[in-house]
Every structure is written in C-alpha cells, then in structure tokens.
Amino acid sequence: MSKQTNVVDDVSEIELAALKRDRERVEALRAELGALAIHLHERERDVIRRIEAGAKVNGSAVVILRRRQSISWLSVVAQELGAETVERIKNVWPIAFWKELQIA
Numbered sequence: 001m002s003k004q005t006n007v008v009d010d011v012s013e014i015e016l017a018a019l020k021r022d023r024e025r026v027e028a029l030r031a032e033l034g035a036l037a038i039h040l041h042e043r044e045r046d047v048i049r050r051i052e053a054g055a056k057v058n059g060s061a062v063v064i065l066r067r068r069q070s071i072s073w074l075s076v077v078a079q080e081l082g083a084e085t086v087e088r089i090k091n092v093w094p095i096a097f098w099k100e101l102q103i104a
Contacts, residue, residue: 044101051101060092060104 032069048063 019026048101062102064100064102066098066100068098 047061051057051063052062074086074090077089
C-alpha cells in the first residue's frame with residue numbers, strides 16, 4: 001500500500017505582495033466609483049431642475065416621476081383582510097417618490 005503525500009506549495013512574499021496590491025487597487029476603484037456616482041447624481045439633478053424650469057432640450061430626454069411601494073405585502077393583506085383594507089392601507093402607507101431623467 002503506497003502512502004500519498006500532500007504537496008502544498010509555499011506562499012511566497014511576491015504572492016502576498018500581489019494580493020495586497022490588488023486589494024489596494026479594489027479599494028481605489030471603489031472610491032473612484034463612489035465619487036463618480038455622486039458626480040453623476042448631481043449632474044442628473046441639475047439637468048432635471050433645468051428641464052423642469054423650461055430649458056430647451058437638444059436631444060431626447062424626459063423627466064419621469066417614479067413611485068416605489070412594496071406590492072408583495074399588499075397581496076398578503078388582500079388575501080387575509082380583503083381588497084377594501086388594501087385600498088385603505090395604500091392611502092396611508094408612506095410611498096417613496098423620486099424624479100428620474102430618462103434619456104433615449
């Protein structure tokens with residue numbers, strides 16, 4: 001019966017340095033992405049404000065109003081308490097509205 005030996009490669013200093021470098025690069029990219037997202041949001045808000053103020057749009061873009069409301073819990077309410085209760089709850093439950101720039 002032959003014994004099997006588990007050969008494990010040593011971890012080199014070069015490999016550890018490469019991992020550390022890649023982690024630092026990922027962190028830098030995350031920071032860059034965060035800054036870009038903030039800048040994009042600010043620019044979109046500015047364009048929305050100008051369009052709503054009556055600025056002429058050279059191209060195809062519209063401002064749309066989005067509404068977020070969880071529908072999944074409403075289906076449970078409808079099953080348990082009926083459609084009338086759903087309508088009453090929908091009228092008092094907080095809803096999130098936001099404006100979005102839609103560019104064709």
